[in-house]
Amino acid sequence: MGRDPDHPLSLGEVGKCGVSIVSLADMERLFEGISLADITTSMTINSPAAMIFALYLAVAERQGADWRKLSGTLQNDILKEYIAQKEYIYPPRPSMRLVTDTFGFCAREVPRWNTISVSGYHIREAGATAVQELAFTLRDGIEYVQFGIDAGLDVDDFAPRISFFFNAHNDFFEEIAKYRAARVLWADVMRDRFHAKDERSWKLRFHTQTAGVSLTAQQPYNNVVRTAIQALAAVLGGTNSLHTNSLDEALALPTAETATLALRTQQIIACESGVTATVDPLGGSDFVEALTRDMIAGARAYFDTIDRMGGMVPAVEAGYPQREIAESSYRFQQSVERREKVIVGVNDDVATDEPPLPILYIDDRAADEQFAALEQLRQTRDASAVTRALDGIRRAAAGTDNLMYPLIDAARAYATVGEMCDALRDVWGEYEEVPAI
């Protein structure tokens, strides 16, 4: 969330959940020896997505790579942060502007880039039901398209680069129906609500991750089975790309061994099972078609409710999706404790003496290295260039110019992510949620 390693809130957090990227120097190191023109990169980053993207583009520039050739994905989905993941910085409206600025910038300068991965994964992990995941994700998508159009973009100029990201949870057929429903709903929305003419604007392309929240700390090898079943549902549901979790998901970040097994899970499905040879193999099943219809109806009911509130931004400001999710997550936990819902190894088939599992342990080395690097950076960079660049960000934020340009200038000057984000904090302030329990 746009805090440098030496910020008080960063205490104990540096390098614990991912790579610490503070400035262009870190981004250059990360991609040393990797030609950005020849690969694709997916960046799971949200509130500082535009800043991280600016760093990436600056690296590409240094490598002599043409931005028009760059391909990859930015998660960049701020609405789900207010709803579920809670890694927001600014209030919703200026945050939406950062997103639509990336849409406009990429349409002009980085046309092969997937500018957003509208996410349901986190919404589901936070406790939403399958219908809520589907409904809130697509309604978020609708909000992004509307804001893009309101910002003056032509829908077919940016809609083809919108992608989605769903969860693959335990209820096998419900999940397959969910993905099928998503495709129908999105095509309808793009054709009928937004009058997109380009067929590519109607197509819902999506990534799926198997459900981390369903994996258990108890009897962790059971998680390999859960992940395989969830992955199969995603594949049968037509996912375009897939992440499979590691068996130690509930305990720590993965080891090399557990990450490899997660990869093998996908490879076995892809290469040995034959399921990828047919598009939508469950289409025509009475059961799956009925489930799909129910999902579509359920999602549309939520669309209507949120439309009546004035859209997803007002709904988020009113705490509506947050309350729905809090309610669903409490009901789920109650059903587990009453054993209405069985979780093997947790409330059934419990083992008493489990051998310890070796896990990945992250120490504070990254933090120490980053503090030293930050010191070094401040001494070696051109301080006045940084100041000018940060002023440029503030000026653009107070006006209507596309923020990507001043952000890239700041990236080139070795401004830190924290400094870039603080510049916008100066103009837009910070968001504080009213928690819904």
Added chain:
Amino acid sequence: MPRIRVVIAKPGLDGHDRGAKVIARALRDAGMEVIYTGLRQTPEQIVSAALQEDADVIGLSILSGAHNHICPRVMELLKAQGLNDVLVLVGGIIPDVDIPKLREMGISGVFLPGSPMQDIIDYINAHVRSRVV
């Protein structure tokens, strides 16, 4: 009998609040007075809340791996404020190898994934200090 007063807190940058909120509601349903601090709390803010709210219990929810920094800081601040009989519990993702250290610094309950809400309720009832009315 006075209600048990619990502060549930999310320290640091971790936004994963599903567990904290479910537990806050479960404790409330069990008849406790629950104050949820919300996200992004510093150890200073948490201890200040505990002081202001006259908390019997502090529940820290930490899934980010930052517990080895946050917990000692919270315990240090509680000691400095003379809040030595507040029950401190931690929930979230805590490697087994770190649990003895947390116990040594005075954290009595560590609740890992899969802990039933009832276990936490029972633990608090069994270990909370008694209030003289």
